[in-house]
Amino acid sequence: MAKKLLEINGVSKIFRVxxxxxxxxxxAVDDVTLSIDSDKPVILSIVGESGCGKxxxxxxxxxxxxxxxxxxxLDGNNYADKKSYDPHQFKLDVQPIFQNPYESFSARKTVxxxxxxxxxxxxxxxxRAEADKxxxxxxxxxxxxxxxxKGKYPTQFxxxxxxxxxxxxxxxxxxxxxxxxxPVAAIDASMKMNIVNLFKDLRDKYxxxxxxxxxDLSTAYYVSDYIATLYRGCLIEYGPAKEIMDQPAxxxxxxxxxxxxxxxxxxxxxxxxxxxxxxxxxxxxxxxAPRCPYATDKCRQARPEPTKLGDERMVLCYHPLxxxxxx
Ligand SMILES: Nc1ncnc2c1ncn2[C@@H]1O[C@H](COP(=O)(O)OP(=O)(O)OP(=O)(O)O)[C@@H](O)[C@H]1O
Ligand SMILES: [Mg+2]
Numbered sequence: 001m002a003k004k005l006l007e008i009n010g011v012s013k014i015f016r017v018x019x020x021x022x023x024x025x026x027x028a029v030d031d032v033t034l035s036i037d038s039d040k041p042v043i044l045s046i047v048g049e050s051g052c053g054k055x056x057x058x059x060x061x062x063x064x065x066x067x068x069x070x071x072x073x074l075d076g077n078n079y080a081d082k083k084s085y086d087p088h089q090f091k092l093d094v095q096p097i098f099q100n101p102y103e104s105f106s107a108r109k110t111v112x113x114x115x116x117x118x119x120x121x122x123x124x125x126x127x128r129a130e131a132d133k134x135x136x137x138x139x140x141x142x143x144x145x146x147x148x149x150k151g152k153y154p155t156q157f158x159x160x161x162x163x164x165x166x167x168x169x170x171x172x173x174x175x176x177x178x179x180x181x182x183p184v185a186a187i188d189a190s191m192k193m194n195i196v197n198l199f200k201d202l203r204d205k206y207x208x209x210x211x212x213x214x215x216d217l218s219t220a221y222y223v224s225d226y227i228a229t230l231y232r233g234c235l236i237e238y239g240p241a242k243e244i245m246d247q248p249a250x251x252x253x254x255x256x257x258x259x260x261x262x263x264x265x266x267x268x269x270x271x272x273x274x275x276x277x278x279x280x281x282x283x284x285x286x287x288x289a290p291r292c293p294y295a296t297d298k299c300r301q302a303r304p305e306p307t308k309l310g311d312e313r314m315v316l317c318y319h320p321l322x323x324x325x326x327x
Contacts, residue, residue: 003038004073005176005209006061011070012233013056029053029060030233030287031070033306036177036211038075041203043210045220045241047256048230054213057230058179061211062096075176091122095170097180101162105154111165112150115139118172138168141205142198160191167198171206178202181213192216196223217256221245226312229253232287235306239313249309249320252288286318294319 013029030053036042046054059065061072063079074093077084098104105111115135118124125131136146142164154162163183170178180199184192196219199210214220220227224241229250237250248254286292289299296319304318 002040003076004035005038005075006034006036007071007073008032008034008057008061009071009073011057011060011067011072013053013060013065014068027233028056029067032057032230032233032235033070034228034235034238036209041207041209042225043199043203043212043223044226044228045212045214045224046228046230047214047217047220050215052230053233054230055181056233058096058181058211058213061177062094062179063090088122092124092173093176095173095175095178097163097166097170097178097183099182100186101159101166102154102186104166105162107154110151110153111157111162112146112152115149115165115169115172118169122173124172124174134172135168138171139165141171141202142168144168158191159187160194163187163191163195164198167195167202171202171208174206175208177209177211179211179213182215183212184214184216184219192219193222199223229256234287234316235314236288236316237314239309243313247322249313249315249322250288250317251292251294251321254321286316288317294321 011029011032012027015026015028016023017026018024032053034044036044046057048054056065060067066079072079074090077086079085105114112135115138116128116131119131119134120128125134132146139145139149144161144164149165157165167178178199184195187195196212199212200223202208203210212220212223221241226239227237227241227244228235229237229244229252231252237244237248237253239249244253245257248257283290285302286295286299286304289295292299298318304316306314306316307320309315309320
């Protein structure tokens with residue numbers, strides 16, 4: 001079996017919302033299993049409408065939330081095993097990139113301060129001269145340079161430029177995995193492709209895998225090796241991006257893909273889903289059944305088990321589309 005960089009095994013996250021007495025449980029991430037191989041760096045896009053659990057899942061991979069069930073294993077080290085978990089190594093191996101680059105940098109500090117801090121505080125550079133070299137190399141990998149960036153404040157950059165600086169900062173630790181939560185959502189449409197193209201370059205040049213969370217159909221189509229679709233916390237479809245985009249197996253993925261890909265389009269807008277119902281997060285049968293055009297009695301009785309479709313594809317549906325098991 002291929003060695004794994006990341007294993008997410010049956011992971012769930014439950015939030016208690018509302019007061020202590022009348023509060024409800026919200027299953028934000030519901031028994032998700034996913035993995036990324038070590039030997040082949042990939043861009044895995046996580047897609048799905050607002051509130052489906054994308055950020056919560058990634059926060060667990062970033063160790064910002066603990067899973068309530070299941071386990072997460074990075075490079076063979078289980079997060080729950082305090083002996084094998086080295087916090088310093090973790091900071092080097094896994095780097096986050098957030099949605100709004102202006103929030104990642106303080107307006108009162110020059111942006112190069114952050115790059116130097118990463119290089120020096122994490123012990124990657126032993127001297128200022130070494131840090132100069134590392135910072136410049138990282139900036140050059142994203143099409144910038146220390147000469148251009150030095151001494152400048154965040155507001156002196158466009159959103160796209162500043163996002164490239166935050167990617168450069170992430171590169172300094174030579175990560176194995178970058179988790180980018182909607183990294184182009186706050187960026188000008190004309191610059192979105194520029195950023196996602198960079199992910200592809202970095203995957204190939206530095207063998208970094210990416211988890212790319214997005215609402216943006218066109219960039220996901222363009223950049224992904226694999227796609228994972230979440231619906232109300234459940235992983236309802238997973239597989240090679242092209243196969244999923246061309247022939248979705250889950251009716252919800254089909255609905256997502258039916259929107260026309262244009263840079264900057266958001267699924268939410270086009271799907272016009274009704275408001276989230278807390279109870280839909282916790283129903284014990286197929287969560288998509290209440291709005292699925294193909295739902296049968298079976299779908300309203302019990303949750304489907306993950307069904308394999310070929311070597312690399314999985315769907316959580318009793319009646320997958322475009323397959324012999326379908327209608
Ligand atoms: N700290 C928290 N406490 C309580 N509920 C939370 C918390 N964080 C997230 N949730 C809830 O969990 C669900 C999943 O949220 P999450 O932020 O993971 O969704 P998302 O897919 O990232 O959405 P978006 O596309 O809007 O960023 C939502 O219903 C959200 O309100
Ligand atoms: Mg989110």
